[in-house]
Amino acid sequence: MNSLLRHKGWTWGFRTTILLYFVVLIVLPILGVYYNSFSLGFGTFAESLSDPIAWKSVFLTLKLAIIATLFNVAAGTMIAWVLIRYKFPGKALLNSLVDLPFALPTAVGGLMILLLLGPGSLIGGMAEALGFEIVFHQPAIVIAMIFVTFPFVIRAVQPLLEELDPSEEEAAYTMGAKGSRVFWRVIFPSMAPGMIGGGMLAFSRALAEFGAVVLVAGNIPGRTLVSSVFIFGEVESDNPVGAAAVSIILLTLSFLILWLINMLQMRGRRS
Amino acid sequence: MRNLWIGLTYLIFFLLIAAPLGKMTMSAFSQGFGGFWDALARPEALHALMMTGFVVIVVTVFNTLFGIMLALYLVRANWIHPRLKGLLNSIVDLPYAVSPVIGGLMIVLLLGPDSALGALFENMGIKIVYAFPGMAIATLFVTFPLMVREVMPVLQEIGSQQEEAASTLGAYGWTTFWKVTWPSIRWAVIYGVILTVARSLGEFGAVLVVSGNIMNKTQTATTLVYQDVENFNVTAAGGVALVLAAFSVGLLLLMEWTKRRKEVH
Amino acid sequence: MHVEVRGLNKHFGDFHAVKDVNFSITKGHLIGLLGPSGGGKTSILRMLAGLETPDAGEIIFHGRAVNNLPPQERGIGFVFQNYALFKHMTVFENIAFGLKVKKASKTAIRDRVMELVELTGLKGFEKRYPHQLSGGQRQRVAFARALAPEPQLLLLDEPFAAIDAKIRQELRSWLKELIERVGITSIFVTHDQDEAIEVADEIMIINQGRLEQKGTPWDIYKEPKTPFVATFIGESTLIENAAELKGFTGIGGGKPTKALIRPEYIEIGSLHEFKMASATEQGIVKHLHFRGSEWLVEVEVKGHKLVTYRSLEKDTLQPGQDISVLVHRAYLFNDDHSWIQENGLKEDPMPVFI
Numbered sequence: 001m002n003s004l005l006r007h008k009g010w011t012w013g014f015r016t017t018i019l020l021y022f023v024v025l026i027v028l029p030i031l032g033v034y035y036n037s038f039s040l041g042f043g044t045f046a047e048s049l050s051d052p053i054a055w056k057s058v059f060l061t062l063k064l065a066i067i068a069t070l071f072n073v074a075a076g077t078m079i080a081w082v083l084i085r086y087k088f089p090g091k092a093l094l095n096s097l098v099d100l101p102f103a104l105p106t107a108v109g110g111l112m113i114l115l116l117l118g119p120g121s122l123i124g125g126m127a128e129a130l131g132f133e134i135v136f137h138q139p140a141i142v143i144a145m146i147f148v149t150f151p152f153v154i155r156a157v158q159p160l161l162e163e164l165d166p167s168e169e170e171a172a173y174t175m176g177a178k179g180s181r182v183f184w185r186v187i188f189p190s191m192a193p194g195m196i197g198g199g200m201l202a203f204s205r206a207l208a209e210f211g212a213v214v215l216v217a218g219n220i221p222g223r224t225l226v227s228s229v230f231i232f233g234e235v236e237s238d239n240p241v242g243a244a245a246v247s248i249i250l251l252t253l254s255f256l257i258l259w260l261i262n263m264l265q266m267r268g269r270r271s
Numbered sequence: 272m273r274n275l276w277i278g279l280t281y282l283i284f285f286l287l288i289a290a291p292l293g294k295m296t297m298s299a300f301s302q303g304f305g306g307f308w309d310a311l312a313r314p315e316a317l318h319a320l321m322m323t324g325f326v327v328i329v330v331t332v333f334n335t336l337f338g339i340m341l342a343l344y345l346v347r348a349n350w351i352h353p354r355l356k357g358l359l360n361s362i363v364d365l366p367y368a369v370s371p372v373i374g375g376l377m378i379v380l381l382l383g384p385d386s387a388l389g390a391l392f393e394n395m396g397i398k399i400v401y402a403f404p405g406m407a408i409a410t411l412f413v414t415f416p417l418m419v420r421e422v423m424p425v426l427q428e429i430g431s432q433q434e435e436a437a438s439t440l441g442a443y444g445w446t447t448f449w450k451v452t453w454p455s456i457r458w459a460v461i462y463g464v465i466l467t468v469a470r471s472l473g474e475f476g477a478v479l480v481v482s483g484n485i486m487n488k489t490q491t492a493t494t495l496v497y498q499d500v501e502n503f504n505v506t507a508a509g510g511v512a513l514v515l516a517a518f519s520v521g522l523l524l525l526m527e528w529t530k531r532r533k534e535v536h
Numbered sequence: 537m538h539v540e541v542r543g544l545n546k547h548f549g550d551f552h553a554v555k556d557v558n559f560s561i562t563k564g565h566l567i568g569l570l571g572p573s574g575g576g577k578t579s580i581l582r583m584l585a586g587l588e589t590p591d592a593g594e595i596i597f598h599g600r601a602v603n604n605l606p607p608q609e610r611g612i613g614f615v616f617q618n619y620a621l622f623k624h625m626t627v628f629e630n631i632a633f634g635l636k637v638k639k640a641s642k643t644a645i646r647d648r649v650m651e652l653v654e655l656t657g658l659k660g661f662e663k664r665y666p667h668q669l670s671g672g673q674r675q676r677v678a679f680a681r682a683l684a685p686e687p688q689l690l691l692l693d694e695p696f697a698a699i700d701a702k703i704r705q706e707l708r709s710w711l712k713e714l715i716e717r718v719g720i721t722s723i724f725v726t727h728d729q730d731e732a733i734e735v736a737d738e739i740m741i742i743n744q745g746r747l748e749q750k751g752t753p754w755d756i757y758k759e760p761k762t763p764f765v766a767t768f769i770g771e772s773t774l775i776e777n778a779a780e781l782k783g784f785t786g787i788g789g790g791k792p793t794k795a796l797i798r799p800e801y802i803e804i805g806s807l808h809e810f811k812m813a814s815a816t817e818q819g820i821v822k823h824l825h826f827r828g829s830e831w832l833v834e835v836e837v838k839g840h841k842l843v844t845y846r847s848l849e850k851d852t853l854q855p856g857q858d859i860s861v862l863v864h865r866a867y868l869f870n871d872d873h874s875w876i877q878e879n880g881l882k883e884d885p886m887p888v889f890i
Contacts, residue, residue: 015350018340019359025412026362029377030369036380075283082280086273094284096527101288103519103526105473107493108512111500112291115298115509147287208370210476211493215500228372228476235372235480240380247373254368262361432620435587438607439614440634441685450633454624 033251037244048245053221057230058249064138064226065206068145073199076153077191083154084161101150106211109147113140114216136218141226144212149202156198157191164190197261204257207250292516299509310510318487319495320514323472325403326491330410330471335464338418339456345419346426347434366415375480378409401483406491409477414470421463422456429455458533465529469522472515537597537611537688537721538563539584544593546579546745553579555745557593561723561738566715568736569725571768576745577725581691584723585614597689613682613720615692619674621666627653627677628662634685652680655714672703679711683718690715692724696731708735729769733757741765759876763796763869772796775840778868782817783879787868795866802844803862804835804853815881816860821853837861 037045049055083095101109117124117134127134134140164187172182210228218224219233227250234243299307310316344351345360366374382389382399392399399405433455437447475493482489484498492515499508539561546554554576561567569577582588584595586607594601602610622630631652635645653659656676666674675695682690695711696704712735715722726732732739733753741748741756741764749761760766767774778784778795787793803810810816819837826832831846833853842861846853853859865878 014340015344015348018337018344021337022341022359022362025408026365026415029374029381029412030365032381033373033377078276079280079283082276086277088277090281094280096523097284097288099523099526100292100520103469103473103523105475105493105496105512105515105519107475107496108295108473108515108519109291111496111508111512112295114500115505116291116294118505121294147291150287204368208368208373210370210372211473211497215497228370231370231372231376232476232480235376235379240376240383240385243376244380247370247376250370251368251373254370255365258364258368262364432616432618433622435607436614436616436620436622436681437633437637438587439585439610439612440681441608441637442633443608446637451622 030251033244033247037241037248040241044241045245048242049249051242053225054230054242054246056222057225057227058246060138060223060225061207061227061250064141065145065203068142068149068206069199069203071142071146072149072153072202073195076150076198076202077157077195080154080157080161080191080194084158098151098154101148106148106209107215110144110212110215113144113147113212117143117216135216137224140216141213141224144216145206145209148209148212149205152202152205153195153198156201157194160191160194161187193264197264200257200261200264204254207254295509295512295516298505299513301506301509306506307510307513310507311514313507315486315490316492316495316507316511319490319492319511322403322406322490323492326406326410326474326478327468327471329407330414331464331467333407333411334414334418334467334471335460338415338463338467339422339460342419342422342426343452346423347431363416363419366412369412371413371474371476372480374412375409375477378405378412378477378481382408400481401485401489403489405481406478406489409481410471410474413474413477414467417466417470418460418463421459421466425456425459426452458529462526462529462533465522465526469519469526472518472522538599539689539721539723540594540596541580541584542594542596544580544583544595545591546576546583546588547591548579553745554583554590557742557745557747559740559747559750561721563721564719565721565737566712566735567723568732568739569723569742570729570732570736570739571727571742571748573727575742577727577742578693580742581693581723581725584689585612585691586610587614611688613685613687613690615675615678615682615690615695617694617697619666619678619698621674621677621681623666626663626665627658627669630666630677631680631684633681638685648684649680652684656680671699672707675699675707679714683720688721690720690722692722694725694727696726696728704731711735733769741768743768760867761874763794763867763874766796766867766869766874770798771843772798772867773841773843775866778866780838780840781863781866783815783863783881784866784868784877785880787877791870791872793868793870795868797842797863797866799832799844801864801866802842803864804833804844804846804859805850807860810860810862812862812882813860815879816862819859819861821855821857821859823855824853835859835861 037048079098083091083098114135115121117127117140119125119128119135124135132139134143169182169186172186177185208228209226210232213226214229214232217226217229219229221230225233227246231243231246231250234240234246299310302309311320341363345356345363348356351359369377379400380386382392382405384390384393384400389400397404399408429452433451434447437451442450473493475497478491479494479497482491482494484490484494486498490498492511496508496512496515499505499511541557541559544554544557545552557576557580569580571577579588583590586602586605590603595603597610607614622633625633628649631649632645635648640648649662653662656679658673658676658680661669661673666677669677675698679695696707699707708731724735736753738751739753739756740750743764749756749765756765757769760769766772773796775781775795775797778793779787781795784795804819807813807816817837819835819842821833822836822841823834824831825834827845830848831853833844833846835842835844842863862882863879864882865876868875868877
């Protein structure tokens with residue numbers, strides 16, 4: 001085996017296989033989508049997007065993803081704080097549970113929300129009696145997005161809080177600063193990169209979410225039809241070019257966010 | 272103040288995680304253990320679980336082998352120009368940014384029956400889209416960064432000196448990898464495998480688009496859950512979903528355990 | 537092993553790390569590669585080991601070019617700066633690695649490892665893991681591991697850099713003795729001149745990728761070939777215009793010439809202590825520093841600050857005191873060349889005392 005592998009031809013073939021696999025699996029499909037959406041000319045691309053169902057789905061996705069992200073940034077920061085700073089029974093359990101939404105299949109997550117809040121359930125019934133509609137309406141989509149992106153902010157803020165030197169905080173106290181002042185001047189700035197970075201990851205994931213959303217959304221065009229579900233519908237109705245047009249809007253947005261996160265991380269490393 | 276925050280944290284965990292999980296369990300057993308068993312014993316449910324199993328195995332094997340190799344190349348190779356290496360490195364993350372549905376769409380556009388490549392394969396008698404190969408490829412696409420991103424930081428941290436030392440002592444690549452590199456990256460690889468299994472077990476969007484969700488042929492456990500919900504068969508969906516959830520929780524526990532091992536070594 | 541290097545060059549991107557280096561090393565010698573950090577020493581060592589590929593030039597072991605041989609086939613031992621011990625192997629397994637790779641028999645491996653364990657004073661530590669050892673012990677393991685496959689050439693990259701100053705001294709003499717006993721040609725990299733002078737048979741001074749000078753420590757000290765070597769080895773003071781000093785007027789054919797003067801080139805005392813009073817300068821004692829075994833005296837002569845030593849046996853000087861200063865010799869250099877010149881006014885050469 002060893003002497004066989006030492007041969008130059010083997011090495012070369014091996015390297016080529018790995019890099020080719022990489023390019024064919026990742027790069028080619030992405031280029032394919034961009035190619036396809038412009039394959040019938042820019043006119044067709046613009047036409048696909050001018051369909052109100054298409055652009056409304058994009059805006060709806062953006063709006064709901066922003067709401068879900070804001071919630072997660074706030075709740076996630078608080079939970080990270082509680083899990084790092086306080087000692088209380090059940091802390092280790094909660095800390096492990098944070099990752100559950102990552103581990104659970106998204107379709108299962110969607111089903112869980114549907115069952116809990118659905119028409120036949122206790123909460124669903126109560127909300128209906130009060131005149132709220134949750135499932136098959138926008139609140140359910142936001143809840144689904146919150147569920148699947150739940151761990152991002154927590155996992156981004158936790159290490160920053162852990163690293164925070166307690167002496168920095170103590171120094172502020174010895175200088176006579178009050179609790180709230182110390183929080184806003186010392187603690188908050190060191191958590192901020194995690195909140196922004198984790199928030200952006202959560203946002204990009206919420207934009208892309210499909211499994212959980214498709215099960216709980218009513219998928220009514222213009223009101224509860226998000227982009228990923230729209231794309232799925234287009235594929236089902238055999239209109240891949242229309243699907244590709246909306247796809248590249250979402251893709252470009254996601255790549256931008258990814259790039260921004262990378263830039264932020266690099267700046268963080270330099271400072 | 273402190274108790275308020277802790278209480279709020281518990282509340283969020285309860286509402287967002289414990290309650291839905293509990294509700295789903297109850298719903299799966301709403302017609303007793305028999306109902307749960309019937310949901311699982313349906314031929315399409317067994318077939319779907321089997322398909323999921325196949326996808327998980329194939330994807331995990333491929334992703335592990337190629338992921339380790341690529342991580343080695345991206346960290347160690349001096350035959351790749353640094354700038355190209357930087358570019359490849361950022362490409363690795365792209366699947367994170369791609370919605371699974373779009374990932375599936377990409378495979379359909381590239382290899383579907385209407386595409387040139389797809390037609391070529393069809394003439395050779397190989398069906399890719401709406402068949403097992405397409406599902407595996409779509410899942411490979413989605414899970415691609417997991418292994419690379421687990422192994423790369425460990426390789427960077429251990430540095431190349433131990434490997435260089437082995438080479439000055441007469442060991443060639445293969446021996447060096449197994450005797451020197453592997454023991455250091457072992458736990459990262461195991462962690463990557465668990466992540467890959469979890470992700471390919473739960474992959475839904477990409478597989479749904481690529482598989483066509485054909486019952487008893489290309490249906491996986493997650494797409495069966497979707498179909499059951501669409502058919503208003505909530506109890507059956509709950510049964511299959513509960514099995515998936517149990518696997519996920521098991522994998523999560525395994526993840527916690529590996530993480531601890533990883534920190535020790 | 538006889539080592540020869542011809543026209544060695546190496547670039548890292550735009551950085552020219554090694555510039556046209558030539559040298560040859562006699563079998564059995566212990567060579568120190570000395571120079572400031574980032575000067576290209578480690579690159580040269582790594583190219584000898586085959587861990588880097590030279591852009592140009594030849595590396596010849598025993599009359600055979602080894603440029604195309606991978607490190608595995610060069611018959612070298614390499615000791616890394618941070619030892620690079622295999623962290624999940626015991627001391628025994630670390631030392632045995634090279635022998636196992638060569639498929640030596642179990643008993644042969646055992647005998648050789650135990651021999652090295654004895655030699656390096658690691659007996660009783662065979663079952664320990666690297667993280668259970670002290671820095672000095674790790675260094676010994678790295679050394680034993682490199683020696684185990686009986687290499688022809690031993691290369692050591694800053695072998696003492698990661699060790700406490702106290703143990704370093706002890707390890708230096710241990711290493712020198714051990715290499716002499718094993719009789720292996722060795723090259724080590726260091727940025728510490730004391731270390732190089734103490735351990736090496738011969739020193740090569742490397743600066744900015746160039747080989748500045750090669751020779752025994754004494755030769756290099758006595759006759760530095762370049763201004764860099766003169767400043768790098770030993771202490772010295774730089775005089776911008778050497779012609780101002782008595783006994784050195786008219787040097788360099790009128791060209792601006794600088795001088796480097798070592799403390800031991802200077803003698804100070806009352807005028808009557810000198811045979812040739814005309815060769816002395818008048819100076820003022822500026823500062824006195826007690827150095828444990830002698831005084832370090834700073835004197836000012838014509839606005840130049842010179843540094844010299846003075847025996848504790850002689851009269852103790854006071855700051856501000858007038859004093860006669862004799863500069864026995866100086867290392868002179870200008871844009872064209874550099875040379876060592878004796879004081880022209882001094883009749884009989886004074887013995888040099890270091």
